[in-house]
Each structure stands twice: as C-alpha cells, then as structure tokens.
Amino acid sequence: MNISFDLDDTLIPGVKRFPVERRTIWQKLVSRESLRSGTVALMKRLIQDNHRVHIYTTSYRSPFYIRMLFLSYGIYVNKIINKSVHDKTLEKRAGSISKYPPAFGIDWHIDDSPGVAIEGTRHQFRTIIIPENDMEWTTTILTQLLAGEAGA
Template sequence: MAFIISFDLDDLLIPGIKRFPVERNYLWHRLFSREKIRQGTISLIQALRARGCRIYIYTTSYRSPAYIRRLFFPYGIFPKKIINKTLHDKILGERAHRISKYPPAFNIDIHVDDAPGVGIEGECYHFPTIIIGEDDLHWVDTVLQRLSDHAAQQTDKGAKQ
C-alpha cells in the first residue's frame, strides 16, 4: 500500500543534539550543504519509493524549502513536499501554537519523528507516528516494519467496513 510518509529533520535525519552514524559525505555533498544525513536514509527512501510511497519532510525549523531540497539533492532524494515552521504556522493558524506537528493538515498518512512528544500528540490528535530513538541502529527496519503494520491495520479496517 502506498502512503504519504513524512520525516522530521533535526535529530532524526540530521544529527544535532542526538548523535548517530551518517551517510558518507563527499566534496560534492558539501557544495550543497554542511549538514549530513543519518546512515540508512538513502536505502530507506529507495525502499519507500519502491513501495510507491511519497516522501515529505515536516520540520519545525525555519530552513527554507530550497535549502532542504539542496540538502537531499546530492543523495538522490527528492521530497515531494517540504513543510517547515512557516508553512505549518500558516496552514494551522491559531492551532499552530498548540501542536508541534499535525500531519493530517497536509494529507500525510504517517509521520516519522524522534520526539516522544510528537508521538503523544499523535495519540491525542489521532494521527499515526513512528518514533525512532537515537540508539536504534536498525531504524530503517523499524520504519519499514511499522509501515507494514500500519498498512495491515488499514487493510483490516477496509475489510470490516
């Protein structure tokens, strides 16, 4: 089943406070961005694309969509949509100050993040999340398994209706 899946940036795909292994970075990459991406990101995005998923980036940072596209371009990753703090605030209006992420506003089926608080928001506001810890060395498998579980749940719901 193809989904729209969004990924957080800081401390999930890009090391910040949290540290984890990163993809190999050549001079070519450094021409586009000083930031590196988490090891496994390329293979995960390729696997998701093979399943027909559309990839979005959903971040609370103010980085511009153009900058974020340049960050991923050298790795062959082309997100279909970039949602930064500016767009989040514009679309959610007053609600933007009460919730850090709200994927349903952007037709996102499932959101991947590192912050347990986003998982709590998902429970409160009824949107599915996959929360990844910095020490999860098998995070790619975690995402793929949870996505498969989510697809099975959606299939079960459809069969019951």
C-alpha cells in the first residue's frame, strides 16, 4: 500500500512535543530538525513489508531537503508532496482541501490533525490520526493498517 505521513506535529515536533530519534553528526549536518522517536523503525518495517512510504506536508520544505533528511536515516521516501506540489496538482480544488491523498495514489494518510480526518470522511480517503501523547504511536499505526487491510 501507499502510505503518506504528515511532517509538522506528526513526525517533527513543533507546537506539539514528543521524544525524538537520536542524531548522528551526519544527521545534524543535514538538518536541524529531528524525527519523532520510532519513525525510523516504523518506516523501515513498512518498506520491508512492501509498502511505499510518502511524505505529504502543507509546508514549503523542498522535496530535496525532505529526501535528504530521510535518506540520512537510510529511508527512501517515494513521493514528496509539499504545498507547492499540492497546489499544482489539485489546481482549483487546492484551496478548498488541505490534503487530498487520492490525487497522488495514496491509500492511507497519517497526520496529527483531526481536521484532516474530517476531510478524509468527507472526501473518502483513509486517515490515521496520532495524538502527541501517544507513546505507542507506531503500534497504533500498524494496528489500524492491519485492521484496514482485513476490512478492505
């Protein structure tokens, strides 16, 4: 399956705070940003299980930067959708919806925003919403993906 992840407050702390992955000197050189603790193991597992991992962010971080950030942890991110790509692809619809994963062939989108879950219900795409205090967040994701597969 194709699975996309939000960045801000889902994988990268901003307003919301959570433990982050330890960083090597190389990773510190690539980015000042840290990834949420558990991100690397989760993504590696998903890729090993033949899923494709994507990033879908409403920020303007460059796709090159995002690619390098994840590559520094040994993770190959498939598609990288930032706000510019979203706007370009969705054209007139871009303003009325913050994220629309089906436009990019994405089956599941993982986010921190309950608003995105509402959009998912309204526009028929599947979301998994992760609260900042969910210490078992990677288990939450794996469980919901499995339940979705069983129900599909």
